[in-house]
Amino acid sequence: MSATIPAESVAGNADYRPLATIEGVRLDLRYASPDNFAGRDLYSPLDCGFLHRDAAGALAASADWLARERPGWALLVLDAMRPQRVQEQLWAVLAGTELERYLAPPERGSIHSFGMAVDVTLCDASGRELDMGTPFDCLDERSHPAYEERLLAAGAIGRGHVENRDLLRAAMRQGGWHGISTEWWHFDCGDRMAVRATYARIL
Numbered sequence: 001m002s003a004t005i006p007a008e009s010v011a012g013n014a015d016y017r018p019l020a021t022i023e024g025v026r027l028d029l030r031y032a033s034p035d036n037f038a039g040r041d042l043y044s045p046l047d048c049g050f051l052h053r054d055a056a057g058a059l060a061a062s063a064d065w066l067a068r069e070r071p072g073w074a075l076l077v078l079d080a081m082r083p084q085r086v087q088e089q090l091w092a093v094l095a096g097t098e099l100e101r102y103l104a105p106p107e108r109g110s111i112h113s114f115g116m117a118v119d120v121t122l123c124d125a126s127g128r129e130l131d132m133g134t135p136f137d138c139l140d141e142r143s144h145p146a147y148e149e150r151l152l153a154a155g156a157i158g159r160g161h162v163e164n165r166d167l168l169r170a171a172m173r174q175g176g177w178h179g180i181s182t183e184w185w186h187f188d189c190g191d192r193m194a195v196r197a198t199y200a201r202i203l
């Protein structure tokens with residue numbers, strides 16, 4: 001069993017870094033508002049705008065690349081560290097529905113709960129969120145990077161949406177992040193098995 005840390009201790013622990021201090025990164029944590037599929041604020045009063053410093057460094061590298069490619073643009077973080085207790089609340093909302101495949105079951109846990117995953121999109125120089133073809137947490141196939149060619153051919157998403165996603169993926173790749181096949185907004189820092197074995201779980 002790997003180590004754990006209470007979410008309340010993250011802000012005072014040097015292993016974790018507040019994302020608001022990273023240039024080119026903006027925050028709009030959707031689980032800290034009612035604007036999410038649970039329909040309520042799951043984070044307050046806890047500040048979840050943190051990642052493990054390894055992941056925060058990777059995000060800074062991605063933001064640097066983006067600033068060179070698109071001056072004035074920013075990475076907009078939609079979710080970062082997600083305490084295990086919140087993962088359990090999200091699971092309670094989706095368990096037993098066909099949507100549960102989008103969520104790691106609590107016993108396995110999410111890479112977000114190690115501060116090593118991020119949900120992110122892009123903002124242009126005017127601060128406008130780019131259109132990725134679906135909103136964040138749109139839990140259907142239009143969000144699946146694995147189906148983009150088919151979705152494009154069927155007209156379910158447009159060429160511009162894929163170009164925007166490609167730019168996001170290129171920026172994230174520069175920092176060493178890996179996307180997944182089912183959510184255009186989700187990226188892991190490092191290998192999932194290694195993260196679960198090496199990093200502390202945030203409770």
Ligand SMILES: [Zn+2]
Pocket residue numbers: 079112117118119185186187
């Ligand atoms: Zn995610």
